[in-house]
Amino acid sequence: MDEHRSLADELAGWAPPPGRPRPETDQVAQAQPAVEVVPAVEPESAAVAEPSAAVAEPVGPLDDAELTAALESILLVVDEPVADDKLAEVLDEPLERVVFALVELSARYTAAGSGIDLRRAAGGWRLYTRPEYADYVQRFVLDGQQSRLTQAALEALAVVAYKQPVTRSRISAIRGVNCDGVTRTLVTRGLIEECGSEPDSGAYLYRTTPLFLEKLGLDSVDQLPQLAPFLPDNVEEIADA
Amino acid sequence: MDEHRSLADELAGWAPPPGRPRPETDQVAQAQPAVEVVPAVEPESAAVAEPSAAVAEPVGPLDDAELTAALESILLVVDEPVADDKLAEVLDEPLERVVFALVELSARYTAAGSGIDLRRAAGGWRLYTRPEYADYVQRFVLDGQQSRLTQAALEALAVVAYKQPVTRSRISAIRGVNCDGVTRTLVTRGLIEECGSEPDSGAYLYRTTPLFLEKLGLDSVDQLPQLAPFLPDNVEEIADA
């Protein structure tokens, strides 16, 4: 939420170019009709070849419009949030330029009231549907909707989010109930994962996953509100005593 | 290709409105801040609520901007081309209006030089990467691709082979970790495929493909070894061998 607003701030006073002419793009399109053809005449050769060799080198640097369009194309095929530096690397463009283009693109979608929402999540960028149209989208998402988390699972998840890396027994101690079952559920749902073990006890440690951040629309756990305001200063010491 | 040209014909002489103001959309966005705002005064009630009950019915007919945005949202998540009459039915709008909105949206993407291409194919509409940017997309897709499956993917493949047809959440439950990612990899690699959905949950079911059999040198899944001879005792050694 916050980063969304700050995104807008960043872009305040920045005028998107909605209808500027782009003759270059059209020329490129006409010059490369072969790309449109679905290949598969000799798929083996393409598959066996070195990845880099199969890819034609791009023709010179990208202008702003091309960069944005290339990002849109790539974002259309990603299946998890993609880091801006990976995009910069693939496009062979400076990171700042790519980040600026992404921020601008996201703001442009929002300003235009597009049903597509470009968001930063879990340290990367990905296209999402805009929540306003969830009712319609829902009818097309055939894959079984995951049931919402129970209160117990949410509490355990909160402890992991704020205390990570953390053992199951610590989660249990904070909640006052055994948490083995809900911990297992959270691992199966991909929201938390094991990350080594505590040196002394050998007990598994758990942390939240990128999927957790993505499902919650967070870029990092730092965006969660501070726990401290809820807590008197000395609670931790007393509780750990 | 053909329908692409016919689309272009259809659109000949049609002027896309690249930068027209859309106050309605902004109003809608402002009228629904609740979706973005973190509520959670009574988390229990929210968590317990039926998914369908949580969905507010759309408020009256859609204006042009909303209709277009709703279409964008839907098209973002559909994998197979979706027929215009199905879109019209779900949106509860006249077919002509929906078709017009789709054609207009496609033209707008093209006119704006967007990296997103809305095309009619196989009797329906789907978002594709724009061919001009195929080189970049391909570079991105090939970046870091492995020719071997990870241990996790192999294990998920084994579960599908013996439990098919099986849902992703079942694979995750069996393996005790989230398997959405590896399942996608196996689908992309053509080793497993969707085969309908579970009646109750609507979750996709997966089964192995002929390519899987071919790679293993089998004629049918019936030729897979029986699981009975393996005792739990030595499972670890054999599997890790």
Place this chain on the structure above:
Amino acid sequence: MTDGATEGFTVRLTNFTGPFDLLLQLISKHKLDVTEVALSTVTDEFIAYIRAMGEGWDLDEASEFLVIAATLLDLKAARLLPAATVEDEEDLALLEARDLLFARLLQYKAFKEAAAHISGLEAAGARRWPRLVSLEPHYAAALPELVLTISPQRLAALAVKAMTPKVAPTVSVDHIHQVRVSVREHAGILRDRLRALQVATFRTLCADCQNTLEVVARFLALLELYREGLISFVQAEALGELTVRWSGGDGAVELRVDEYAGTPAETAADADGQE
């Protein structure tokens, strides 16, 4: 969890996720802050709710409820005495126990609020779907060819490995038909056993229980013995082993244990009247 009233006394249980959650819900029901007065106010209700739980306990849950119930009873008893200055070790221990309970309660409360925040984010996220479609065929065709050299035997072994449960399966007790048990009877068993052993863990004391209901009965019986001042509890860490110590001396002890609702004996009728 449990809902509604069981015969004997009327309590309306909302879903609670543990002893701290139950305490907080009770305190907020009385519109109180988390104070000593609040704890004292809800002590009886807390114990009443524990009684009403009946089925659905497991040993791990029970011990934590028991420790908290014991602390609450201690605090309540202390409040009934004329306010005295802290002079002996027992008072000091009580103050420590109280502070620890407050600290853990407030800590839990903070995480519960954090969980509410996360729930809100989850709800908002559930109205947003990511782009997740299969690769356009010409890109998929360009992927490096897959090397898959696994043998069918190894695949079978992997399947078995994946399907072998990673954790000890828990035995469900849901199917066990309900047996009526007597708290008074179990209090007697525990009294005899503890007088002989002097010290025993809760787990040991319940080792011969045939079903959950018997564990609950032992649990309630321990509370009764505690209330009578015959035993004390020691627990090194939260959810750790709960140790019970006999402090009733060597002489014969008459138990004044009221029966609870659902007891087979005819004494069940007056169970709700007890305090």
